[in-house]
Amino acid sequence: MPKVLISDAMDPKAAQIFRERGVEVDEITGKTPDELIAIIGDYDGLAIRSSTKVTKAILAAATNLKVIGRAGIGVDNVDIPAASAQGVVVMNTPFGNSITTAEHAIALMFALARQLPEADASTQAGKWEKNRFMGVELTSKTLGLIGAGNIGSIVADRALGLKMKVVAFDPFLSPERALELGIEKVELDELLARADFITLHTPLTDQTRNILSAEALAKTKQGVRIINCARGGLIDEAALKAGLDSGHIGGAALDVFVQEPAKESPLFGTPNFVSTPHLGASTSEAQVNVAIQVAEQMADYLMSGGVTNALNVPSLSAEEAPRLKPYMALAEKLGSLVGQLTHGAIGRISIHSEGAAAELNQKPMVSAVLAGFLRTQTDTVNMVNAPLLAKERGIEVREVRTEREGDYHTLLRVSVKTDAGERSVAGTLFGPSDAVGAAPRLVELFGIKVEADLAGHMLYVVNEDAPGFIGRLGSLLGEQGVNIGTFHLGRRSAGGEAVLLLSVDEPVTAELLGKVRALAGVRTAMGLSF
Structure with a gap:
């Protein structure tokens, strides 16, 4: 009989499901890393939330471990490369708290629209400042979604029920899906110019980091209200503070911060700012959902080999x-x-x-x-x-x-x-x-024959095929201290469009891309990572 350890506080239904599926289970929470190392070798599965940190040391002691199940989305507390090297499957439950997070975003939108936190504090202080708190209606306002995936689409549905107009920026949103959701797909600049409320529902990646930068915030409508229940780092917090202080931004509500736990922030105490301590997934229903899902997934894997929501296999x-x-x-x-x-x-x-x-x-x-x-x-x-x-x-x-x-x-x-x-x-x-x-090898890129490895950090350049270009590019990279690992090129025809793929030792910076794009004959330049 497989044996599972639940090492973080979890809804009792998780243990119940394990036992119903024929899996022995122990619920032992609050252990220190050393205490966990001492017992983990007895278990085939480890069910966790966010408190347990599954490090290389713990994995090294987990000689019988076959699967780690995270009841929730984030797996920052699991050393996934080490788990993969040891043959341990890592699972999460990415959709168990979608409704809860979407509802929290809607709740914060209401809080901003009617200044609920400030009004509550004032009233409980005995001030009765009825004329001070003049809110706005949500009806007929335009909501801008940055990200229209699983959570964003739920927010859109709720907003449409409130008779709001919804526009969305999401590179992966097709026109057909937008029509199905009843929303309008727009580019980011148009969203910024039109939205009365903006809510973010996108992961933090190189492409989305500071997507609401100082420059982007300056393009927003006067008095815009901004909500973020997704990831810290999507908004330039200093620029947000400046926008609130100037009055250009009418209000902001953050459930997530760049640094967490956010026990200090320049935003704290700013008028028209609402904050919560990463509560997006914190409802009793969501906690039950993720507990049930992680138990079902782990039991399926241990009893029949079925793999669901695995991050590494x-x-x-x-x-x-x-x-x-x-x-x-x-x-x-x-x-x-x-x-x-x-x-x-x-x-x-x-x-x-x-x-x-x-x-x-x-x-x-x-x-x-x-x-x-x-x-x-x-x-x-x-x-x-x-x-x-x-x-x-x-x-x-x-x-x-x-x-x-x-x-x-x-x-x-x-x-x-x-x-x-x-x-x-x-x-x-x-x-x-x-x-x-066997080694993967690129042999064609947008109709151009090219042979290249795809690994590490790379610089991708499309240029006019002309004498001297490679020399100019090489000189620039040398001046910038960029070391070239491999160099691959191809072209459609002599004097036509050419493409270069260079592997480099470090990530390609925005500054370097700017200099490459300034070279004569360059049509496109991008940094790639594999």
Whole structure:
């Protein structure tokens, strides 16, 4: 009988489900790391919330551990690389608290609209300042959603019920999905100019960090009210403070902060500012939901091998895994590449396998492509939930197989259709295609033949094919102290469009990109990460 340890306080229904499914369970909470190390070796599964920190030391002592289940979304308290290296599956419950978080955003919107915290404090102080608190109605106001995924779409539904107009900025929101939700898809600048209220529902990534920067906040409507129940770091807190002090921003409500726990902040005490201590998921219903879900997922894995919402493994049988592993690595890298390079509303993703790849189980490769693609925009995606997330965003997914071999023994092509047209990338495996050590290799990029590894940090440049350009670029990188690891290039035709992919030792900075883009002949320059 498998044995599970619940090491954080969790709803009793979790233990009940384990026992009903034939899993022995102990509920031992509040242990120190050393105390946990002393007992963890007896368990096949570990169910946690946010208090337990699953470190390398704990994993090293967990000689029988097969699965870690996090009742909630965030897994910052789990060393996932160490767990993966040890063969431990890490699961979370990414959708168990969506409604709760969406409702908290709506509650904060009401609090800002009617100045409820200030009015409560004033009234309980015996002041009865009825004329001081002149609020605004939500009816007919425009709500701007930054992020229209699972939580954002719930907020949109609630806002429409309040007779608000809803506009949304989300690169992954298709026109069809927007129509289905009853909202209007817009670009960020238009949202900033039109919205009376702005609420954020996007993960914190390189693309979304400080999405509401000082520059962006300056573009907002006078008196705008801003709510963030997603992630700290999406808003420039200093710029938000300045906007509140000047009166340009009519109010702000934050449930999340750059530094947490936020026991000090320049925003505290600012008029028209409301704060809560990361309560988005803190309802009794949400706690029950995530407890039930994590117990069901872990029990399924321990009793039958079923994998749901795993962050570090795909849904695979034991027989398929070794042969599929290199293909999935190739698929994920191609998905990540096209995701980083594609802009605009995504209507369709096509995955076309040729040769040896066409003979294999396509589902894990498709999931790997989608996970790589969506990971550029969301931090909760994995190979199990990627197809669901794509469906929620209205992205059509097509699979095409061609068993005949072309120029390569095996080839995987990923094509993305956007409102700007269709573009594709293709890759193959170097070395024995059925060997774990076979290396993914890019062989085509948007119609241009190119051979390149996809690893680490890379600089992507599209330029006019003209004499002297490579020398100028190399000189610039040398002046900036940038060390080139590998250098790959291709072109459509002599004197036409050319593309360069350079691997570099450090992440590509915005300052460096600005200098590269200033070079004569450069059409596009971007930093990539794999």
